[in-house]
Amino acid sequence: MPHRRKGDRFLLFSGVEGDSLAEAVAKQLEMELSPVKKLRFNSVVPGGEETKPEIQCNVMDRHCVIVWSVGNTNDELMQILQLVRGLKRPGEARMVTLVAPYFPYARQDKSHGRREPVIAKLTADLLLMAGVDRIVYLDIHSEQIEGFFGETRARSLWMDNIYLDYLEKRLPQLVTNLGITPEAVRNMPLDEGGVAQNYRIAKTLKHELAVHMKKRDWSKMYSVTSMGIAGNVVNCLVYTRDDICASGDSLFAAAAEAKTQGAKYVMALITHTQGFDKAGEKSFADKLNSSAVDELVTTNSLTRFSNRVLCEPALQQRITVLDISKYLAEVIRRTNSGLTIREMMNEVKPENLYSELFKSEAAKKS
Secondary structure, three states, rough: OOOOOOOOOOOEEEOOOOOHHHHHHHHHHOOOOOOOOEEEEEEOOOOOOOOEEOOOOOOOOOOEEOOOOOHHHHHHHHHHHHHHHHOOOOOOOOOOEEEEOOOOOOOOOOOOOOOOHHHHHHHHHHHHOOOOOOOEOOOOHHHHHHHHOOOOEEEEHHHHHHOOOOOOOHHHHHHHHOOHHHEEEEEOOOHHHHHHHHHHHHHHOOOOEEEEEEEEOOOOOOEEEEEEEEEEOOOOOEEEEEEEEOHHHHHHHHHHHHHHOOOOEEEEEEEEEEOOOOOOOOOOOHHHHOOOOEEEEOOOOOHHHHHHHHHOOHOOOOOOEEHHHHHHHHHHHHHHHHEEEHHHHHHOOOHHHHHHHHHHHHHHHO
């Protein structure tokens, strides 16, 4: 690990051109994104383009931080690898930190069948080979991914405190509107694998768990069957917390089962929402608005989706987007200054970082 000089002014880069999350983080840090000319060489063959970054500033002996909100995964991953390698040429950047809230290929962290590669490990290997010294991600799908980076410092952030703050402000209003008691609130993991993640919040808020059971058919893409709920949700407000929502099939199946068993309201707290529109089916917006999910709370970690929400009224009906740029900016400040991130996550109250955000959300929901 390269030596870090505490307090050195670092350089901030956007992983890909036009990344609105990188721009928002730069605004929070009151600094400009460092200039990079990103060239794309057209090819007569579809998909045959090549890319190349030209770094247009002096990075010698500097700490360089790249912020990347994943969009077009394969194309952008190659751009990230090229940018990192350009920064870490001999005699150039002292250290490169990659801040990628959503880690690409995080769900491919294990092999489900014969001759199936573990792509999350391959992605980690590529980033290490390019020269990444530290990687920061948010609500990682599988904690074992940290081990894929070996001695490189992988820093896993969690949304627990932010979601806790949101729930503490939102739940009393909902409980009153629904005419139920605070005891009639249930935390419902979408499957057995989400119990540990949900238990942390449920324990803090003193809510009972009701676990949704599902069966996935790995021979079909996004095929999920509900197997019922272990726990009582009759006349309850039900909320769940998960890291990723791709097509929404698991979420919609769990919400439908909860409503079938008597739940009054279903809220989902999803950190990384992709909102895929599957070929031959209704759009994600139409599926969400016709589903049993009453409220979907997500973040702008994946700006391709959060920007869609800003532009599509159909997505705005049931979706609240929490801005994580302040959070990431504070993490970057601490990373560069030698301060611990754990202290921030455990001791700093979320409203100190997100007061403007939650005031605006409260006004929208009132």
